[in-house]
Amino acid sequence: MGIFRLSHVDITAPDLELAAAYYTEVLGLDISERTDDGNGERIFFKCWDERDHHCLAIRHDTRVGIDRFAFKVDHPGDLEAFEARIERAGVPVQRVAAGEETGQGESIRFEIPSGHEMELVYDVHKVGGRLPLINPAPIVPNLRGIAPPRIDHLLVQAEEVPEAARFFQDVLDFRLTEQLLDGGGHQTIAFLERSAKPHDIAFVQGTNGALHHFSFWLDDWDHVRRAADLLAYHGVTIDIGPTRHGLTRGSTIYFFDPMGTRNEVFSGGYRPDPDFPTITWTNDRAGRAVFYYEGVLNERFASVHT
């Protein structure tokens, strides 16, 4: 059936030890593998309830940034089908053979109109969640940190949001759930999904190739409050929240990892069917679209990216 969810986000950081400490102790992810090979020095992280090898890879680099993000397809033949469609759209596709990339099998990589490298993968190695598959308890006691069960979505910037959104709709079969239009009717934010959620990826007008944030799921608004308590305890810079989005209706808190990459934990939303009508936000309500309680966009949220 094609793409069915976000698989992993691959970012860079200048201090891998600091990244490891923050993402395990504060965010509460598990390290599934550390490598130092032709692809550089990297750490692979996963959430406690994820069975796949990783949802986040951090590569050592002098600069903070994003290497690529990967989506998962649910049929091995989908890679070939997408390769043909993407090439028909005039975009070159690079095949990555099984064994070339850590934690996963064959994949395809290509550049989307917003300048980001995107990857599609079918076979992400199963390493198992923290719960057994026979008579499991519903929880893992004594998880460290915020401990989200899984990754949820990412938001990236694009100079031309409509161009990026059209590529995702026409070539990758994403569905547009919500959009923000400026006074001239130009699309400046687009929310797109493949997993019956408000978004798996969103584009906001800005710098091509930039990452705004990636986000982890929490089951409950109360867990967003608990995340805020833990962030304050650890002295992590909170960008905004706990608050509510107008767009997606989700409950949220944003914060920065020690290197400056923005993180989010997110709960709520809704379940759009493929025939769900797109919701439109107009420019006069842009503040409320982004932060429903505050009704205004903070300057840092609008401008800071990696």
Add this chain to the structure above:
Amino acid sequence: MSSPGILRLSHATVRVPDLELAVAYYAEVVGLVVTGRDSDRAYLKGWDEQQHHSLILQQAPTYGLDSLTFKVVEEDELDRLADRVTDAGISVERFHPGEVAEAAGATARFRSPSGHVIDLECGQGQVGNGLSLINPPPAPDNLIGMHPPRLDHIFLLCEDVDGVTAFFQEVLEFRLTEQIVADDGHQLATFLERTHTPHDVAFLTGPDGGFHHLAFWVDEWNDLRTAADTCAYHGVKIDAGPTRHGATRGCGLYFFDPAGNRNEVYTGGYHFDPDDEPTVWTEAEMGRAIFSYRGQVDQKFMSVHS
């Protein structure tokens, strides 16, 4: 690319001897929205659903389940799935839009090996969720009762759980997420999904055609407490909860409608990938699979059905 197949549980048609009383209960206590009414039927939906109905109340001399309906998004998928059912030796009856119910789409009807009447439907009428598609607030401000946003799953009884589970997996393309396996190796209960949630439909050993409960989604655990308060306030009989399930890891509250049909409001669970392995519960742990806190099989819960 593989075929989209069944999207999700669309609705259930439930028999009630006193239609007025049932409508009052489902509209004011559960807090569903009434979208249609004729002499012997009422149509209801969760407030956030776009479709015309997720519950049809059918006036009848007794209580129980008339039929359950799964949503199929593409018309040619309806043909393909109907052919698969026919090829499995089960006769399929086709209906035009509007024929089986108000606002109904094209429908393929058959009797499952478990004795339940199952409809596959494509193109049910959409009525919207009551919110504007331009700058919507996160929820309407006039919600009453438990007001679940949408339907979640249905739990059925049948004599041969192994047989119907194989039918759902092989013919209807469902995925098995969890199973309770008896010491002699046969399946006592199975959980099946099409939406990457722990279950859209589940089967428990019992009489063919039996109806255990219909469950509506609420967003979080705190909503289950509100639902329990609502039940207690209205004198609605609570069967079990608020509590936690071992199987699905969800949290639920069970109660009965005035006719004796069991309802649930449910939240939590997890995301299930198509390539994830199912969880197995052994017979000795069946109590904990059903109610994680109590840990014992509740005879009333297991034996009372409609």
